[in-house]
Amino acid sequence: MLISVGQVCHTDTFAKVGGYEAFMEKYMNAIPGNTSYGNINIDPKCYTPRADSFHIFRDPITGDLPWPGLTFGLSILALWYWCTDQVIVQRCLSAKNMSHVKAGCVMCGYLKLLPMFVMVMPGMISRILYTDTVACVVPSECEKYCGTKVGCSNVAYPKMVVDLMPNGLRGLMLSVMLASLMSSLTSIFNSASTLFTMDIYTKIRSRATERELMLAGRFFYWLYLQVIYFSFNWYQHCLDSCGAVSSERAAL
Secondary structure, eight states, X not given: OHHHHHHHHHHHHHHHHTSHHXXXXXXXXXXXSOOEETTEEOOGXXXXXXXXXXXXXXXXXXXXXXXHIIIIIXXXXXXXXXXXXXXXXXXXHTSSSHHHHHHHHHHHHHHXXXXXXIIXXXXXXXXXXXXXXXXXXXXXXXXXXXXXXXXXXGGHHHHHHHHXXXXXXXXXXXXXXXXXXXXXXXXXXXXXXXXXXXXXXXHXXXXXXXXXXXXXXXXXXXXXXXXXXXXXXXXXXXXXXXXXXXXXXXXX
């Protein structure tokens, strides 16, 4: 469902900008109108699209994601996540048989090629359509648009979905995105709870009953949620309090 609706969004956004060639040209010229505040002129590097924006393999010295790191570093991370991470392993273990596991893994590999076209490129188009919002660099402007002083790139895709898609598809897309988020989060929480219960708690209480293990897992689940909640609030507070300072340093 997410892929189908994402494809509709992809097609619609490309039609808005006039096709792929126009998309490339307009993206490189998507510069916000307000690039200074007070006596401070923000460094153009902070708001000008990179010259290698459409390159997957980027310069090993000047690139923001050098190709050696992309080739070797991310490959190792991908191997770890897709082959050994508890979330993925847990889902594979729930399959009907080994044939289903193998077919599911192969299918996921092909589906992993789609985010470039149904998420990344529409997000880049959002910068073209809402340049002053998505590419804002002035802290006060960013706070007005999205509630944070350090930038509004995180609202690029949701804003485009809300503003461009018709009512029915808009609600469907938002519900699918929330369902996907909830599914991923519950998998992570369940995996963390399982790891704590089976790898740590059983070492402390080797003769724990099934009910005790269940209660221990639920308690850790609750504790994990509290840690994430307070960590997120602390992180958001740090972003808000340090946003202006970071922008001033970038301007200098």
